[in-house]
Amino acid sequence: MSHTEKNDSPPAGFRILDLFAGPGGLDVAAAVLGHQVTGIEWDTGACATRREAGMDTFQGDVRQYRAAFFPYAQVLTGGPPCQTFTVAGHGVGRRSLEQVLEYIKRLHEVVRTGEQGWKEIFRTWRGISEELRRKELKAQDVKTRKREVEELRAAKRKALRLRLERLGNSADEIKNLMKSFMDVPRTLDFQDDELEGLLKEFSDLNDEHAELKGRLEELGDERTGLVLQPLWWVIERSRRPRSVPYEAVILEQVPAVLPVWEEYAKVLASLGYRTRTQLMHTEAFGVPQTRRRAVLMARLDRAALLDEVRLRPEDLPPVLETHERYQPKGRPAPRSKATSGEPLPLEPSHASPESPKAPWVPMDAALKRAREIKPELPERPAFTVISNYGTGGIPEARGRRDHDVPSATITGKVSRNRVVLKGTERDLARFLPAEAGVLQTFPVAYPWDGNDISQQIGNAVPPKLALHVLRHVLEPELSDEEARIRLKQATADLETWTPGKPVKPRMHDGLKGHPLTGR
Template sequence: MSHIENAPPSPAGFRIVDLFAGPGGLDVAADVLGHQVTGIEWDPGACETRNTAGLDTFRGDVREFRAIFFPHAQVLTGGPPCQTFTVAGHGAGRRALDDVLKYIAQLHDVVRVENQDWRKIFRTWRRISEDLRSRERKAEKVKARKREVEDIRAAKRRAIRNRLVHLGNSDDAAKNILKGLKDPQKLEFQDYELKGLLKELSDLNDELAKLKDELEELGDERTGLVLQPLWWVIERSKRPGSTPYEAVILEQVPTVMRVWEEYAKVLATLGYKTRTQLMHTEAFGVPQTRRRAVLMARFDPTAFANKLHPGHLPKVSESHMRYQPRTEQADTLFSGASEEDRTERPKDCWVSMGKALKRAKEVADRLKLNPPPELHDRPDFTVVSNYGTGGDPKLRGRRDHDNPAATVTGKVSRNRVVRKDNGEYLNRFSSAEAGVLQTFPVAYPWSGNDVPQQIGNAVPPRLALHVLRHVLEPELNDEEAQDRLDQVTTALENWKPKKPVTARRRKDWKDHPLAGC
C-alpha cells in the first residue's frame, strides 16, 4: 500500500515524481514540506530503505516508465547517474558529455519549431533512444570479450610465473618480475617457452587496450539516463492532452552543469523560468563540504502564452557561510560569498561534524527511538579520509571534529576516525552517523545492501529543503521564507519513519493517485 492519499493536496502541497530517487533524500525533505512524492528507483538496497521509511516507490529502470504514466504529477525531480561524466584520467567522460549535449541540441531543434507535430518530436526521441540502445548492445559485446581476454591474460600470467619458478627463480623473484611486466616483449629470456608466453601476453595486452578504447568510444548506458528527465518534460509539454509540469528540479555533480545549462535553454523554449546554480552544501546547513549542480524551473503560462522569453528564477540564498579551512572564518560574516549572494540577514557559521553528531544524540534521546541508532560518544576527533590528496594516495585528507566533513561518499565507512590529541583509533562512523552528516534524520531506517553507497549517492535532505521551498513557494517574502525553513528544519530533525510499504512494479498502477487509473 502507498502512503500517498487520493484526496487533493493542500494549497501548499504538490504531487511530485522523483526519478532516480535513491534512498529518499529529496523525498523526506518534500515530506516535511507537505508534498507527496512517488520515487522511481532500480537499486534493491535503496528500495529496501525507502520501503522501511514508508516512501512511495516504483522499483525499476526509469527507461521503463514514461511521463504519461503519471499524468497527475505536478512536479518532476531527479538526479540521474553521473559517473559517466567523471571518468578520471581519460577522454571518456568528455566524449560522453559531448554526446549528451549533441542529443539535447537535436531535441531542442525539433521542439523550438512553432506548432511542431508531436509525431515528429517523438520520432526524434525514438531515433536517439535507438542509437543509445544500439551502442549499449555493442558495448555489452565488447565488455564480454574484454572479460574473456582478462581471464585468458590472468591464466597466461600464472603460466609465466610457474615457468619462471621452474627455471630456478624464487616465488618472490617471479612475483617481482610479473609486477614490473609493462612491456613483456622487451624482457630478454633464452627459454623458448617463456618467450612464447611473453609474446602471447603482449598480444593480449594490446587487445585489451583496443577494447578499452572501443568502450570509451561507445560510452555506457548511463550516458542516456541523463536525457530521461528532459524527455519527460518535453512529453508533458508537447504531447496532445498533456499539461506541463509546474516545476522541475534536477541536481548532480558539478561536471553536469553544462548539461543543465543546455536543459535550461530547452525549458525556456517550453515556457519555463529557469535557474542553474552551483550550490555549496555547507552554505545551506549541511555539515559537509560538497558541491552540487542544480537546475530549477517554474512554468510561466503567461509568458508562454505571450511567446515571451520566460526569464530566470532568482538564486537560492545561502543561509550559512561557506567553509574555508582557517580559524578566522568564524569572524568573517560573508566569507566565500559574492556581493550577489549577500543578504540583509547575517549568515550562520557552517555546521561542524561534532555539532551535528551531538545534536543527533540529543534528538535521538528525546524521541526515545527504539531500537536506538548507533551513535558513539567520542572525544575531539579527526577524520582521516580513505582517499589520497594532491595525487598522492598515501597523503590522506584530514578534517577535525570542529569542521564540516569532507564530501560523504560511498566509502564513508572506510574513513578512519582517530583521537585528535594522540591519534588513537576510535569507532568509525556508523550508518546513522554518516546519514546525519548528509542531514538525514537520525531515525532514518537505513536498510538493504551497501548502505554507505546509498548514503554517499543521496541528495542531502537539508539542501533539498532549501531548493524545494525556493521553487515551490515563491510567494513567500524573506521573513516568511526564513520562518518556513526554521519550521521544516526542525520537522526534518524530528522525522520518524511511516508504516513500512512495499515498492510497486511497473504494472502496479491500480488506484495509484498519480497514474489516473
C-alpha cells in the same frame, strides 16, 4: 511523513514525481514541506530503506515508465546516474559529455522549431533511444569479451611467472620483468622458446584488451540514456497532445554535470520555463558537510506559453546561501572547478545583504543534536575523522577533519573512515549509519535498511539542501521573512521526523489505481 504538528498553515502542497529517487533524501525534505512524493528507484537496498521510511515507490528502471503514465504529477525531480564528465582533454569523460550534449541539442532543435509537431519530436527521441540501445547491446558483447580476455591474460601472467621461476630468476627479478612485460613486451629477448611463446600470447592479449577498452569508451554506457530521461519526460509533458506541463523541475548531480544542466536549461526555456543552474555548496545551507552539487531549477512561466507572447522567460533568481562557506585554515580561497578542466571564475556567494549568514555547522554540533533526539547514540569526545581516500594524488596522505568543522564529503565509503581521538591515533568507534545519515542531514530516526547502506547514504541528496531548493522553486511567493520562518520550521520538522507505516514498493503492475496515474 513527519508526525510533527505545525502551528501555521503551509503553502499548498504539490504532487512530486522523483526519478532515480535513491533512499529518499529529497522525498523526506518534500514531506516535511507538505508535498506528496512518489519515487522511481531500481536499487533494491534503497527501495528497502524507502519501504521502512514509508516512502511511496515504484521499483524498477525509469526507462520502463513514461511521463504519460503519471498525468497528475505536478513537479518532476531527480538525480540521474551519470558518467564522470569533463570539459578537459580528449578522454572518455570528454567524449561522454560531448555525446550527451549532442543528443540534447538534437532534441532542442526539433522542440524549438516544432514545425511538424509531436510526431517529429517523438521520432527524434525514438531514433536517439534506438541508437543508444544498439550501442548498449554492442557494449555488452564487448564487455563479455573483455572479461574473457582478462581471465586469459591472468592465466598467461601466472604461466609467465612460473616459467621465470623455473629459469632461475629471483623474486625481485620476476617482479621487474613482469612490469616490463606490461610496458614493452616485444622488445625483450630471452632465448627461451616457451617463454617467448607465452610472452607473445600475453602481448597479443594486452593489445586486444586495449582495443576492447577503447571500443567501450567509444560506445559509452547506459548512463548516457539515463541522464537524458528527465529531459524527455519534460518534453513529453510539454509537447505531447492533451498533456499538461510540469509546474516545476528540479534536478541535481555532481558538479561535473553542470554543462549538461546548462544545455537542459536552454531546452526548458524553449518550453516556457524560467530556469537557473547553480553550483551549491552544502555547508552554505546548514549541512554539516562540505559537498558541492550541480542543481537545475525550473518553474513554468505560463505567459511564455502563449504563442502571441513569444518571450524567453527570465531566469529564476539564485538560492540564497544562509551559512558561511567552510575554508580550511591557511588555504587560499579556491577557484571553482565544476569539472576537472580549467578553473571557472570565482563563484558568487549568492548571499542576501539584508540577512547576515550564520556560521557553518560543525560535525560535533550535528551529532550532539542527534543524541538529544536519540540518546542511545554514542557520546563522542573531541575526534578526528581520517578519510578512506588519499589527498593530492597520494594514497597514504589521508584527509583529516576535526570534530569542530564540517565533515568532508560523505561518500559510499563512509563506513571505512577512521575516527580517532583528536591529537592521537587512538581509534574510536566508526560512525554508525544513523550518524553518517545525520551528517547528510537525514533525520536521526531515518530507518536505513537493505544492502550497502553506506553507499545509499553517500549517494543521497542532503535533505536540508533539498529543503532550500524545494522551498525556493515551489514557494516563490513567500517574502524573505516568510521564507526564513518556513525554513526554520521545516528544519525543526526534519530533525524530529519519524517514519510512519512501512510502504511496500510497487512494481510496474502497480500503476493501476495510483493517485498519479488516473487509471
